[in-house]
Amino acid sequence: MAQDLTQELAQRVRAAYAAARPLRIVGGASKTWLGRAVAGEVLEVAGHRGIVRYEPTELTLTARAGTPLAELEATLAEGGQCLPFEPPHHGGAATLGGTVACNLAGPARPYLGACRDFVLGVCIVNGRGEVLRFGGEVMKNVAGYDLSRLMAGAQGTLGVLLEVSMKVLPRPAAELTLALEMAAGEAIARFNAWAGRPLPITAACHDGQRAFVRLAGAESAVRAARERIGGEVLAEGKAFWRSVREHTHPFFAAGGGLWRLSLPPAAPLAPYPRQFIDWGGAQRWVYSERALWEAAAAAGGHATRWRAGTGEVFQPPPPALLALHRRLKQAFDPAGILNPGRLYAGL
Amino acid sequence: MIAPATHASPDARRSELVRGLLAILPADSVLHEPEDLRPYECDGLSAYRHLPLAVALPATVEQVQAVLRLCHRLGVPVVARGAGTGLSGGALPHGEGLLLSLAKMKSILAIDPVARTAHVEPGVRNLAISEAARPYGLYYAPDPSSQIACTIGGNVAENAGGVHCLKYGLTVHNVLKLEVVTVEGERLTLGGDALDAPGYDLLALMTGSEGLLAVVVEVTVRLLPLPERAQVVLAAFDDVAHAAAAVGRVIAAGIVPAGLEMMDNPAIRAAEAYVGAGYPVDAAAILLCELDGSNEEVSEQIMQVRELLLANGATEVRTARDEAERQLFWKGRKAAFPAVGRLAPDYYCMDGTIPRRRLPEVLARIGELSREFGLPVANVFHAGDGNLHPLILYDANRPGELDKTEAFGRRILELCVEVGGTITGEHGVGVEKLAGMCTQFTAAELAQMHAVKAAFDPGGLLNPGKAVPTLHRCAEFGAMHVHGGALRFPDLPRF
Numbered sequence: 097m098a099q100d101l102t103q104e105l106a107q108r109v110r111a112a113y114a115a116a117r118p119l120r121i122v123g124g125a126s127k128t129w130l131g132r133a134v135a136g137e138v139l140e141v142a143g144h145r146g147i148v149r150y151e152p153t154e155l156t157l158t159a160r161a162g163t164p165l166a167e168l169e170a171t172l173a174e175g176g177q178c179l180p181f182e183p184p185h186h187g188g189a190a191t192l193g194g195t196v197a198c199n200l201a202g203p204a205r206p207y208l209g210a211c212r213d214f215v216l217g218v219c220i221v222n223g224r225g226e227v228l229r230f231g232g233e234v235m236k237n238v239a240g241y242d243l244s245r246l247m248a249g250a251q252g253t254l255g256v257l258l259e260v261s262m263k264v265l266p267r268p269a270a271e272l273t274l275a276l277e278m279a280a281g282e283a284i285a286r287f288n289a290w291a292g293r294p295l296p297i298t299a300a301c302h303d304g305q306r307a308f309v310r311l312a313g314a315e316s317a318v319r320a321a322r323e324r325i326g327g328e329v330l331a332e333g334k335a336f337w338r339s340v341r342e343h344t345h346p347f348f349a350a351g352g353g354l355w356r357l358s359l360p361p362a363a364p365l366a367p368y369p370r371q372f373i374d375w376g377g378a379q380r381w382v383y384s385e386r387a388l389w390e391a392a393a394a395a396g397g398h399a400t401r402w403r404a405g406t407g408e409v410f411q412p413p414p415p416a417l418l419a420l421h422r423r424l425k426q427a428f429d430p431a432g433i434l435n436p437g438r439l440y441a442g443l
Numbered sequence: 444m445i446a447p448a449t450h451a452s453p454d455a456r457r458s459e460l461v462r463g464l465l466a467i468l469p470a471d472s473v474l475h476e477p478e479d480l481r482p483y484e485c486d487g488l489s490a491y492r493h494l495p496l497a498v499a500l501p502a503t504v505e506q507v508q509a510v511l512r513l514c515h516r517l518g519v520p521v522v523a524r525g526a527g528t529g530l531s532g533g534a535l536p537h538g539e540g541l542l543l544s545l546a547k548m549k550s551i552l553a554i555d556p557v558a559r560t561a562h563v564e565p566g567v568r569n570l571a572i573s574e575a576a577r578p579y580g581l582y583y584a585p586d587p588s589s590q591i592a593c594t595i596g597g598n599v600a601e602n603a604g605g606v607h608c609l610k611y612g613l614t615v616h617n618v619l620k621l622e623v624v625t626v627e628g629e630r631l632t633l634g635g636d637a638l639d640a641p642g643y644d645l646l647a648l649m650t651g652s653e654g655l656l657a658v659v660v661e662v663t664v665r666l667l668p669l670p671e672r673a674q675v676v677l678a679a680f681d682d683v684a685h686a687a688a689a690v691g692r693v694i695a696a697g698i699v700p701a702g703l704e705m706m707d708n709p710a711i712r713a714a715e716a717y718v719g720a721g722y723p724v725d726a727a728a729i730l731l732c733e734l735d736g737s738n739e740e741v742s743e744q745i746m747q748v749r750e751l752l753l754a755n756g757a758t759e760v761r762t763a764r765d766e767a768e769r770q771l772f773w774k775g776r777k778a779a780f781p782a783v784g785r786l787a788p789d790y791y792c793m794d795g796t797i798p799r800r801r802l803p804e805v806l807a808r809i810g811e812l813s814r815e816f817g818l819p820v821a822n823v824f825h826a827g828d829g830n831l832h833p834l835i836l837y838d839a840n841r842p843g844e845l846d847k848t849e850a851f852g853r854r855i856l857e858l859c860v861e862v863g864g865t866i867t868g869e870h871g872v873g874v875e876k877l878a879g880m881c882t883q884f885t886a887a888e889l890a891q892m893h894a895v896k897a898a899f900d901p902g903g904l905l906n907p908g909k910a911v912p913t914l915h916r917c918a919e920f921g922a923m924h925v926h927g928g929a930l931r932f933p934d935l936p937r938f
Contacts, residue, residue: 151798152694154694156798199644206638209612226891232863233798235609235828238871239872239879240884241651246648249642249644266694269697291668292579294737296740313740320739358639360558398637423897426898428891
């Protein structure tokens with residue numbers, strides 16, 4: 097049910113600003129665990145929902161932040177289109193706002209782009225309670241700083257997302273998943289080699305036993321690429337990639353501390369006993385009971401404590417960069433009331 | 444916002460700056476004689492010119508850091524410059540400041556064919572990256588029309604586009620990592636060699652920030668595999684509305700062309716007279732639709748596109764018979780600016796973006812404005828992503844005509860904002876579109892941008908006076924432009 101709560105939400109933030117009272121921003125509460133704990137009065141955004149504009153021939157969609165992701169995807173599917181970055185839902189209640197705030201992306205990420213790559217514009221309430229618009233509904237827009245993409249991954253600490261305009265793309269005409277017998281190290285090498293060739297690959301992972309490659313695009317292109325890559329066709333390709341995206345794949349059901357490593361795609365395979373390689377080598381899921389901050393940095397990337405005890409969730413940036421983060425936070429949220437501490441202490 | 448550190452005369456300030464620079468850089472990397480400064484007085488927007496106090500040409504990151512520390516200490520404004528091909532005056536020198544040229548930093552530091560990245564210095568030309576990557580079957584996708592000359596550092600500063608943006612994105616989509624130097628001379632790494640980095644997306648924020656936040660000293664871009672094949676279809680229409688609608692039909696059919704360009708009749712005639720591309724000169728509009736990918740895919744989509752165009756009002760559809768003809772079709776489009784330039788002593792290139800469906804109405808209104816101002820216009824349109832380049836023809840030697848042209852340009856940009864678009868798609872705000880920023884953004888939005896600027900550069904020394912206008916500046920513009928009967932900045936005093 098569409099509902100515009102812009103004024104109410106802005107009013108709530110203004111009141112919180114006046115009283116210097118922290119707010120904990122909640123959309124569908126599907127990714128609450130992905131961040132440090134926030135102490136604050138709950139600011140519900142889920143009621144602020146509805147698709148504002150969907151123009152299939154412009155490849156753009158604008159919706160209020162509380163709009164359920166499932167509703168958006170259903171609407172796009174009717175138009176033969178999709179959010180190409182395959183946002184993980186992590187539960188049925190996921191909203192557009194939470195999706196953008198967390199900037200998560202599914203298996204297509206290395207081939208089609210991240211959530212932030214598809215953000216065209218936002219409407220936010222900053223920490224003063226001001227309603228501001230940045231970017232717009234057009235593909236090319238360099239007027240002023242790109243403050244809309246800055247919101248992607250900021251986890252609400254710079255502004256409450258009210259509305260987001262996204263670039264969308266047509267769904268591929270044909271899609272096919274291949275399973276190949278190969279070891280993880282070889283898979284990393286092959287994924288990188290394939291990505292350097294003009295092949296219609298839109299996902300590549302290794303689950304510890306086998307490699308999986310998704311081909312998508314024009315019928316003829318998928319057919320030709322299948323010959324070149326080989327392997328067996330996986331009957332339940334769509335369900336498989338959904339399980340990778342949503343962590344319902346059996347790999348993620350094991351107990352223990354789960355870490356996400358974001359690495360250069362060709363980083364050598366590290367000898368973790370249990371790991372799942374996604375994003376063509378650039379995202380590796382690892383079970384580890386010890387912190388992997390240093391290991392990730394040494395491999396040229398960074399780690400996220402996905403589900404592994406307590407402590408920092410995101411890899412702390414170097415001090416000079418963290419200081420810049422704090423000044424930016426100050427610029428948007430001078431009283432420090434928006435999801436304080438969600439990303440790092442003092443943000 | 445800028446208060447010079449001392450009240451000394453310009454000559455004294457210049458001497459102090461030059462003395463400091465000579466302690467950092469070799470003598471031939473510091474320019475301060477007027478005849479040496481002259482080549483730097485403007486960028487691609489030559490209507491605006493200033494001589495800087497001095498020009499510094501550092502060759503290393505350490506030198507850039509030392510130069511910025513010096514300017515920070517002296518309170519001297521710094522304007523960074525790549526190749527100076529920008530069209531909005533972003534690299535226009537500051538009369539009281541230093542022009543920091545990155546032209547000497549032009550090494551390709553590494554091409555990694557496995558991870559598909561190029562690590563380069565900021566002064567490397569856009570096209571040089573693709574040339575270096577070609578032996579590995581890779582290329583750098585964003586291709587602004589100035590790609591033979593423009594540098595990657597400037598591309599990052601402007602978030603440069605090109606004709607392939609719809610499918611391959613802008614600079615922001617193709618940069619992985621930046622090394623930047625802050626106004627205090629501190630070196631920071633933004634982004635990384637992985638696909639994402641922890642914390643705020645400072646990589647996106649830096650891209651397109653027009654040199655106001657930091658100076659880019661190293662860039663890592665991602666490289667893409669060269670497509671197996673590219674093919675182009677040329678379609679003629681006797682009505683621009685039909686051409687615009689046909690573009691929508693192609694996209695609705697699930698096809699994402701690599702390039703989709705439209706030209707109106709004056710642009711077609713000018714291009715044809717200039718390069719003889721074989722364009723139908725009586726057409727109201729032509730579309731160039733390029734498809735790339737595997738052999739099979741391109742063949743399949745070419746057939747689909749031809750049918751869609753014919754079914755949607757094209758009076759003629761031609762597929763390039765060979766690579767030579769494909770190049771010829773593009774040559775006309777790529778030569779459109781200089782071709783139109785032959786029709787009048789001067790031309791002024793606008794850069795608005797609009798929702799594509801509003802194109803017929805926008806072109807009609809530009810036509811009306813053209814008659815009102817008595818200045819002819821030719822239109823070139825990146826139809827895939829809605830980026831419109833009206834070229835206003837004028838003669839700068841006629842008294843008052845430049846002012847009239849700029850007023851006409853502002854009206855076009857207001858029109859772009861009015862239909863839901865933006866004042867600049869790819870050329871940047873620079874000094875040129877400051878007035879348009881006041882039209883597009885509210886006072887609170889501009890204030891937010893200034894707060895972001897202050898988080899990086901509290902003293903306002905990096906490229907001052909560009910990109911984001913002060914509220915006072917808007918009040919001055921606002922006195923000329925009243926929108927919807929209401930002043931845009933009601934709280935500001937007006938004189």
